[in-house]
Amino acid sequence: MGYLFPQIKTGGLVVWTKGDIHFVYRGSNYQQNTNHSHYFVSDAQNMKHNVPTTQLEYGNEGEMLTNANSKADDAFQEKYQSICGQNDEEPVKGTLYEREVNRLLDSLGPRFVDWWWNTPLPVDADLLPEFVPGFKTPFRQCPPGVRPTLADEELTYLRKLAQPLPTHFALGRNTRLQGLAAAILKLWEKSLIAKIAVKVGIQNTNNEQMAWNLKHLTGGTVILRNKDFIILYRGKDFLPGGVAQTVIQREAQVHDEQVKEEEARLKAVDSLQMVGGLSSEESSVGTFREYQNFQADHVHGNTENSNTIIELEAEKHRLEKELKDQEWKLSILNKKIERSNQALAKLHNSWSPLEESADKELLTEEEKAMFRMIGRKMDGLVLLGRRGIFDGVIEEIHQHWKHKEVVKVITKQNQARQIMYTANLLEVETGGILIAVEKLPTSHSIILYRGKNYHRPEKSSSSNLLTKREALRRSIEVQRRGSMKYFARERQKSILELKRRLRYVARQIKYRTPRS
Known part of the structure; x- marks a missing residue:
């Protein structure tokens, strides 16, 4: 039945399917609409195909192809009417996507009729209730092994994904946003992103405050905020209402079972002490209290320090890589200095200065x-x-x-x-x-x-x-060697500083890592 969705959405006929790819034929009665919206008519008379005059030139083959296409389109219309149950003579306007968006937005609240951009009309957030009884920030739980924060590539992808989406809400000067937050939570059950337009005339400071309030109420992530839009991502740890309730109930059941097991264990221990005269010293090995202590000392502690440890590990890796690069560059400089010393020694060998004469003329x-x-x-x-x-x-x-x-x-x-x-x-x-x-x-x-x-x-x-040419070579080589020695000293200082910082980061990681 996977081929029915592109047929219903486009009004065409799926002629071939290969995996997830569908080839859709538009039909011989296809008419291009300038508004890019398709109209589905259930009347059987409107589904008759008008064969173009250009097809008459192809003879019997063109007629056979036209008849085959007409029969296939008629069969598709009968199946479409049986699925949708629309046997009336009124045409259904709009694509399936537009109708689904309108149905979703109608369930969220009243529409903003003074909308200045393209349809569909967004929900007027100013007409939503200011307070919702019993409203609270939803329960969130991230899947195991998934970081709740967004990487740069994920943030860029979500912004590109939000660009073609329709605007869901239009927000004005309303500052009590519990109704809007509840509507956003309902929207997030079907969409990853909530797109909120800021009405004309709202100041940028109010825009920033509204974005912060919505983030606080919903627990989502603001991926874009400017003078026109506020775009909220529901987050990787978002759970729909039914799923969140199921998770909370399951955790409560597990906790109750653990409490019952602990009570049964304590009763068994008391009975054994009374019968066998065992020591009354209590041991926490294998008890519920040991599990709670482990959760408090390791799980929660690791959760709090996980981000810090990850940052320290990344800093250590960066420092090690930079230290390796600096040492490699220093070794190259030392090799160049050695070659320069050899070249200068070769030039100095060709120069033999005279010795000072012992018989020296004296002047008053x-x-x-x-x-x-x-x-x-x-x-x-x-x-x-x-x-x-x-x-x-x-x-x-x-x-x-x-x-x-x-x-x-x-x-x-x-x-x-x-x-x-x-x-x-x-x-x-x-x-x-x-x-x-x-x-x-x-x-x-x-x-x-x-x-x-x-x-x-x-x-x-x-x-x-030395000759004039040899003297110039010597001067250039001396200047070059001096520059290389200077940079070698500076690079040696950088290596010592990197080693000091690396030792400090290693001590921080050792201090923050919990002992087993």
Whole structure:
């Protein structure tokens, strides 16, 4: 009989069924309705099929197909009239879905006639009773192993499901909502969602208060609230009225049976003590009191702490995953630092700085002050860039000494240790005399004197120093290694912090988990 529902709902004829899929033929007398509503007429004269003129071109085959379809539609109309029991001549307007919705809304209360959107008309919540005698929040019980809360995917699905549904209620300024809550509970027995429209002119603050009151009265979940609608989901723990009463009665029966068993056990124990002279010390093993204590200590305690323990377990899992990722990234950084050290060591092997000469020319303080004054006033200078000291710098210094006795070298280094190392290295590599290191606004100047016995070297470039290209590679590698060391230190700090938080979460879980 599963094929009758699509036939009744659409007015067509099911020509083939495969599993849950039905193929419905619309019929030769199908007329498209602009209002998208179908009318079922029980009059036998209106069910005669008008064969289109285009079918006459197909000859006898078209006539046979038309006659077969007409006979099938007539048989369907007779079966439909026998099922529905509608033998009158009045047509039934509206689809089965619209008629069921109207029948359901009529059972909930009076309709809101000033509705400004499409039919069906919602129930006017302002005309429902303000107080319902004996009303109370319904009994709820979630199935075993099911979380009462909604996940993000479930919330999105319910919102999409509520969008095409008709509006069930229209609510105005009514603040006493027991009648509306009772109607929503009745609606929830047939629908998962209650869709409430807010009448025009209601403020947003009242809208929020009404949503909170309805949630408190019904125990449902607000899945959407805006200036136009309040949508309530009945919840996973919702039980229809009959089912809730059955569950409550069954629990009461189980409790009564347990009480009777406890009374019988106590009588048996008393009789055994009187006959056998056993000890009168009471033991709770296997008693109803032990069961109640277990429920109080474990079941209810676990119910209260279950959400907290779940959150702590999730936090522990997240921290473990993040700690593993941080340790993996730190190992990669350490490998990169090791490769960078190897590359720098290879470059340093190709550089052999000269040793400081023991026979060093001496200058008086007056001569040093004079050369310092000359170096300060000099316009020509040698600028040290990011490459540092290489063979080209030494060659340029000798070019300056070809015409002048003093040269001024500008360096952008900031640390005093690096500046003095650079000055001493220039003094050794050039064979000159270091006069002074002067502080400038944004840099430092190193003043070198060529000496009284200066002789220009035969080779313009030093073979023991790095070339310009090698010096650039060294500078880039030093900067890269410094950055990697910095990030490695920061990542090590993050790992220590994650380990500390992980130990704290583990202690919290151990403290909150009940002991067996």
